[in-house]
Amino acid sequence: MLDDHQKQMAVDVRDLKRCFRGKTALNEINLQIPRGTIQGLVGLNGAGKTTLIRHLIGSLKAESGQVRVLGQNPVADPEQALKQIGYMTEEDSLPKWMRVRELIDFCRAIYPTWDDHYASKLSEMFSLSPNIKLSTLSKGQRARAGLLAAIAHRPLLLILDEPSSGLDPIARSDILEAVIRTISEDGRTVLFSSHLLDEVDRVCDHITLLHHGKIIDTLRPEDRGGRFQELTVRGGESWSPPASDHRCFGWRKSGEEWSVIYSVQAEQSPPDFENAMVIERSSVSLQRWFEGRVSHEDSASSDETLNLGEPS
Amino acid sequence: MRIQINPEGVPIYQQIADQVRYRIVSKQLIVGDELPSIRCLAQTIRVNPNTVAKAYRELENEGFLEKRRTKGTFVAQQMTELTLQQRTSLITPQIDAIIAYGSRLGLSPPQLVDLIQSRERAMQDKASTKREEI
Numbered sequence: 001m002l003d004d005h006q007k008q009m010a011v012d013v014r015d016l017k018r019c020f021r022g023k024t025a026l027n028e029i030n031l032q033i034p035r036g037t038i039q040g041l042v043g044l045n046g047a048g049k050t051t052l053i054r055h056l057i058g059s060l061k062a063e064s065g066q067v068r069v070l071g072q073n074p075v076a077d078p079e080q081a082l083k084q085i086g087y088m089t090e091e092d093s094l095p096k097w098m099r100v101r102e103l104i105d106f107c108r109a110i111y112p113t114w115d116d117h118y119a120s121k122l123s124e125m126f127s128l129s130p131n132i133k134l135s136t137l138s139k140g141q142r143a144r145a146g147l148l149a150a151i152a153h154r155p156l157l158l159i160l161d162e163p164s165s166g167l168d169p170i171a172r173s174d175i176l177e178a179v180i181r182t183i184s185e186d187g188r189t190v191l192f193s194s195h196l197l198d199e200v201d202r203v204c205d206h207i208t209l210l211h212h213g214k215i216i217d218t219l220r221p222e223d224r225g226g227r228f229q230e231l232t233v234r235g236g237e238s239w240s241p242p243a244s245d246h247r248c249f250g251w252r253k254s255g256e257e258w259s260v261i262y263s264v265q266a267e268q269s270p271p272d273f274e275n276a277m278v279i280e281r282s283s284v285s286l287q288r289w290f291e292g293r294v295s296h297e298d299s300a301s302s303d304e305t306l307n308l309g310e311p312s
Numbered sequence: 313m314r315i316q317i318n319p320e321g322v323p324i325y326q327q328i329a330d331q332v333r334y335r336i337v338s339k340q341l342i343v344g345d346e347l348p349s350i351r352c353l354a355q356t357i358r359v360n361p362n363t364v365a366k367a368y369r370e371l372e373n374e375g376f377l378e379k380r381r382t383k384g385t386f387v388a389q390q391m392t393e394l395t396l397q398q399r400t401s402l403i404t405p406q407i408d409a410i411i412a413y414g415s416r417l418g419l420s421p422p423q424l425v426d427l428i429q430s431r432e433r434a435m436q437d438k439a440s441t442k443r444e445e446i
Contacts, residue, residue, distance in 0.1 A: 283321035
């Protein structure tokens with residue numbers, strides 16, 4: 001039986017772990033995506049985003065841990081699971097020998113919920129003529145065809161795996177609009193994986209940062225201003241900043257000034273630095289947060305390795 | 313409605329709220345004007361509908377907007393006359409920024425006040441020469 005919590009979650013991943021040839025690709029992944037929200041997934045290349053997504057669409061089986069998508073285990077009945085999911089990847093994975101019309105006929109046959117009216121509205125909006133072969137379309141047009149195939153059955157869950165990479169600004173904007181439209185329609189859920197952080201910042205309710213196969217932070221864009229500040233610090237020529245910690249991380253030098261991300265703590269006063277002065281506070285962009293968080297994680301893990309080497 | 317979003321740090325709901333507020337204060341939007349629906353604005357400026365909703369909610373709490381059930385969101389009546397306190401609180405952030413910047417440049421608040429007055433005179437002079445030219 002499903003409990004209420006699981007019913008409200010479009011995606012519920014618990015303690016997911018995955019190795020490839022002995023190398024850990026995903027570790028201790030816990031991710032809950034409530035229905036009706038847009039979840040962003042960000043991380044460097046190779047962080048594990050696509051591996052995680054492949055577990056959700058049933059093409060990889062959880063090594064340990066549990067994966068539930070729309071209340072079901074996607075591996076148990078992948079065909080059934082995929083009927084309720086719309087999926088689009090950066091790879092040009094459409095069968096290029098098909099014509100647009102054939103692609104639409106094909107999708108109509110697979111998806112019981114295919115909406116012909118919506119499909120023709122989308123082809124008109126994207127100027128996709130039915131007789132044209134996918135192989136002769138531009139990359140942007142092919143992405144629009146892929147988008148049409150992913151959303152015209154009005155999926156309960158739309159998964160976009162770096163849909164915008166390498167696309168022109170207008171194609172990207174069409175994709176964003178489709179994401180927003182999908183979510184505006186009662187209770188549908190979107191998982192949006194992307195390197196384009198300003199797009200993620202615009203559309204997502206929650207943003208999860210994946211690094212070396214682990215979730216290292218989750219952020220609501222609207223809380224960014226309240227949770228973090230960027231401080232500009234001026235020390236002398238020979239001044240060097242303290243080590244990153246959970247409160248102040250992601251030090252970056254620019255001439256004689258340093259910038260750092262400060263995690264705002266409700267009851268604590270803002271930090272002081274020895275022999276240096278905070279000369280400015282400003283809001284943190286998602287890009288800056290991302291870089292700071294990743295570099296802090298890398299320095300923390302290299303410290304661990306060092307500490308292992310010297311008995312204390 | 314044209315809303316510009318820039319990715320430089322300020323949370324997006326705040327950018328939307330600031331721009332709508334400015335339009336109301338500068339009378340580009342007047343009492344009774346209807347705002348685009350949350351869904352519609354979200355789609356045109358390509359942001360999450362919850363973000364637009366949050367911006368509208370903030371403006372409602374401040375008294376700039378009012379939601380009429382099932383009809384939409386409108387510029388609120390009570391904002392025709394901003395109270396002195398409301399007007400003061402709108403300009404406070406800019407004043408704080410001027411004080412901070414001034415102190416870094418070695419200018420005291422009384423000096424800044426003098427400066428504001430002399431700028432105001434200069435602007436008036438300019439305006440009157442322009443009028444004479446016409």
